[in-house]
Amino acid sequence: MSFPLLLSIVVLLWLLLVAGGAFEALRHKLLLRSIPVRVHVNGTRGKTSVTRLIAAGLRGGGKRVCAKTTGSAAAMTDPEGREFPIYRISGANIIEQMRMLKRMATLKPEIVVVECMALQPHYQSLSELRMVRSTVGVITNARADHLDVMGPGERDVALALAGSTPVRGDLFTAERDLLDVFQESCQDRRSTLHGVTEDEVAAIPDTVIGQFKYAEHAENIALALNVCEFLGVSREDALQGMLTLEPEAGAMQVLHVRYFERELVFVNAFAANDPESTGRIWETMLKKHGEGRRSIMLINCRADRPHRSQQMAEAVAQWTPGSKVILMGSGTFIFVREAMKYGLDPDTLLVMEGAHMTEITEVLLEQSQGNALIVGMCNIHGGGEEVARFFQNRAIEEEDV
Numbered sequence: 001m002s003f004p005l006l007l008s009i010v011v012l013l014w015l016l017l018v019a020g021g022a023f024e025a026l027r028h029k030l031l032l033r034s035i036p037v038r039v040h041v042n043g044t045r046g047k048t049s050v051t052r053l054i055a056a057g058l059r060g061g062g063k064r065v066c067a068k069t070t071g072s073a074a075a076m077t078d079p080e081g082r083e084f085p086i087y088r089i090s091g092a093n094i095i096e097q098m099r100m101l102k103r104m105a106t107l108k109p110e111i112v113v114v115e116c117m118a119l120q121p122h123y124q125s126l127s128e129l130r131m132v133r134s135t136v137g138v139i140t141n142a143r144a145d146h147l148d149v150m151g152p153g154e155r156d157v158a159l160a161l162a163g164s165t166p167v168r169g170d171l172f173t174a175e176r177d178l179l180d181v182f183q184e185s186c187q188d189r190r191s192t193l194h195g196v197t198e199d200e201v202a203a204i205p206d207t208v209i210g211q212f213k214y215a216e217h218a219e220n221i222a223l224a225l226n227v228c229e230f231l232g233v234s235r236e237d238a239l240q241g242m243l244t245l246e247p248e249a250g251a252m253q254v255l256h257v258r259y260f261e262r263e264l265v266f267v268n269a270f271a272a273n274d275p276e277s278t279g280r281i282w283e284t285m286l287k288k289h290g291e292g293r294r295s296i297m298l299i300n301c302r303a304d305r306p307h308r309s310q311q312m313a314e315a316v317a318q319w320t321p322g323s324k325v326i327l328m329g330s331g332t333f334i335f336v337r338e339a340m341k342y343g344l345d346p347d348t349l350l351v352m353e354g355a356h357m358t359e360i361t362e363v364l365l366e367q368s369q370g371n372a373l374i375v376g377m378c379n380i381h382g383g384g385e386e387v388a389r390f391f392q393n394r395a396i397e398e399e400d401v
Contacts, residue, residue, distance in 0.1 A: 031105050032133050035112050037231060040132045042116035042124065042164040043140025043175075044157060045277055046220045049251075050140050051115040053216075053224035053242050056081070060241015061233025063111055066104035068097075070117040073248070076100060079107055081244075094118050097131045111231065116164055119149045125163030137164055137171040137191070138227060140220070142178050145274040148307040154178065165189050170230065172196070174223040194230070196223050208239070214247035215254070252281070253388070254289075255395040262368050265289045266391040267375040270300060270384035273308055275315035278377045282319055285375055294323040294372040296364065300384040301353075303331030312378050313338035324367050326350045328360050329382045357386040 032038065041051045048069045055067035059081055067077040074086040086100070094117055104112050114132055118124040128134060142158035144151075150160040158178040162185035165171050171186050173179070174196040186193040196219065204218035221242065228238035247253070252272065257264040269281045286295060297316065301309045313335045316325065325348050327335055332353045340346060350367075352360055360383075364374055374391075376384055 029133075031102060034105050035101070035109060037111040037136065038132055038134045039111065039113040039136045039138060039227065039231075040116060040128055040134035040164055040166065041113065041138040041140070042161050043138070043173075044143040044145050044161070045272070045274055046140040046217065047115050048248055049216065049220050050138060050224050051113050052077075052245055052248060053220060054138070054227050055113045056241045056245050057224055057228035057238030058111055058113070058231060058233055058241070060239070060244075061228065061237040063231070063233065064109050065111045065113065066107055066109040067113040068100045068104065069115045069248070076104065079109055092117060094123055094127050094131070097127060101132070119146055121150060121160035121163055124160055128164040128166065134164075134166040135169045136227065136231070137166040137169060138223065139164065139171065139173040139175060139182060140223065141173070141175045142181070143274045143276055144311060145308065147311070148305075151307065155181065158182070166191050170194060172223060172227050172230070174201075174219045194226060196226060200226070211243050213245065215252040253392065254285070254399040255391050256397040256399065257391055257394050258396050259394055260365065261370070262365060263371045264368055264391075265293070265373045266388075266395075267373070268384075268388040268391070270376045270378065270380040270388060273305075273312075273378055273380075275311050278312065279315055279319055282322075282375055282377070285373060286320055289373045292371065294367065294369055296367055296372055296374045297322045297325045298360075298364065298374055298376045298387065299325060299327050299329075299335065300376065300379045300382060300387075301327055301329040301332045301335050302379045302382045303329075303334075305379060306331060306334050308378065309334040310338045313344070314342050317342035317344045321345065322348065323372075324348055324350060326352060326360075326363065326367070328352050328355060328387075329379065329384075330354065357383065357390060360387060361390050 041047050051067055051069050055065050055077055058065045064079045069075050075083045076086060077083050116127055118127045139161050142154060142161055144154045150157045158181040162181055165185040167189045169191045171191050172194045173182055179195055183193055200222045201218050204221050209216060209218060225235050225238055229235055253268040255266045257266055267285050272278045272281055309331060317339055332351050376387060
């Protein structure tokens with residue numbers, strides 16, 4: 001084959017690829033136009049919760065809504081509120097967003113609520129500008145997590161999250177400390193910023209929070225209510241819709257367990273994997289359930305989340321000390337190294353890297369000495385779910401938080 005002919009074939013193939021890509025982009029753009037309102041939810045903590053709250057609140061107001069979450073258990077919710085798990089053959093990939101939008105469009109929703117699944121800053125922007133093209137953006141907060149990808153600091157995290165700001169749309173956020181980052185992104189993309197105020201959070205009383213079937217944060221509720229009200233649903237109707245939600249996989253739970261003559265309080269806080277949220281949970285649970293009980297931190301490490309282990313180790317050394325700190329999962333040496341550096345008492349540490357769930361639960365029962373508060377933290381995946389399920393299956397009572 002002559003070189004000119006080979007070159008012609010290569011050029012033709014390249015042109016076909018470009019034409020095919022352009023056609024797919026056009027088809028996706030037309031698909032998005034068939035969905036009048038698209039809500040894209042991003043943030044460090046609470047993305048899944050806020051996605052579910054907004055969708056439930058809009059359904060409470062009679063809106064035809066589909067939602068897609070990517071949290072502890074990825075799922076799609078249809079307009080009737082039924083959740084269907086999303087099965088992935090080869091792990092998570094942001095291209096999934098386009099497939100799910102296509103699937104939801106067939107149900108002819110008025111509104112879709114989509115949780116952002118991108119971590120890399122350029123993928124967060126790509127997901128917004130090319131895949132979701134939201135009319136309403138939501139950023140829950142910006143905290144020091146995934147610093148290996150979005151760091152090194154909190155401000156860098158906020159800048160990465162700002163990539164999901166809509167173009168000529170509206171952005172809602174409960175973040176207050178780094179609000180200026182989102183003001184700049186809204187100015188750049190000609191969108192309007194709507195911040196949740198401290199007064200709006202304080203206006204969510206404990207009596208309302210107590211009506212939820214799982215532990216929910218006032219900040220998440222206030223943020224979701226503002227979005228629902230903006231989209232034409234009264235706060236009263238939206239709240240009633242939200243109160244019907246069942247707990248998501250990985251939602252925080254406080255379980256009372258009586259097992260082999262041991263009285264245990266197990267707190268499933270594995271999904272609260274940033275130090276600020278976890279520390280608040282630990283201190284709250286100590287005040288509420290720690291008196292007269294041994295206090296045990298069960299920290300699930302992941303070798304592929306080294307920065308999370310480093311952050312948690314530094315934070316744990318500053319919290320009220322526990323009777324025992326048990327490490328499970330993988331990459332525990334990172335936690336041990338950092339914890340020793342920040343002054344954690346080595347006598348409180350027990351490393352169980354790679355241990356089977358039954359071995360971990362046996363050690364927890366042994367360490368409880370009959371009466372203990374056990375708080376699972378750091379990562380839900382990599383063993384956390386299995387331990388939480390063990391205690392949930394044996395709970396005699398689940399406490400409202």
